[in-house]
Amino acid sequence: MTTENTQADAAVELRNILTQAVCQAFDLSETAALSLAERIADNVFTLAGGSELYIPKLDRRHRQAAILAEFNGRNVDELSRRYGISKRQIYRIVNSAIG
Numbered sequence: 001m002t003t004e005n006t007q008a009d010a011a012v013e014l015r016n017i018l019t020q021a022v023c024q025a026f027d028l029s030e031t032a033a034l035s036l037a038e039r040i041a042d043n044v045f046t047l048a049g050g051s052e053l054y055i056p057k058l059d060r061r062h063r064q065a066a067i068l069a070e071f072n073g074r075n076v077d078e079l080s081r082r083y084g085i086s087k088r089q090i091y092r093i094v095n096s097a098i099g
Helices: 003-026 030-048 060-070 076-083 087-098
Strands: none
Touching: 003 030, 060 076, 060 087, 076 087
């Protein structure tokens, strides 16, 4: 695989990740989110093109605090998808906060 192909794959992956993030963050359809994601990706390429970026996962405390703030008893599936953890883990986090 050439460097050019690797860069193209990375660009496609970034656009896909941004599309998913915009869909989730703003509750938009994939079609609507794609337009925004492409604009964001273009700006990222301009600002950080050629750089190697490491994007760490949210630390557990931050993630748990966010889950507790967003949990309403009816959104376990949504939180599970958003934070990439199982529904069972969502319930563990909530139950540990209750006592």
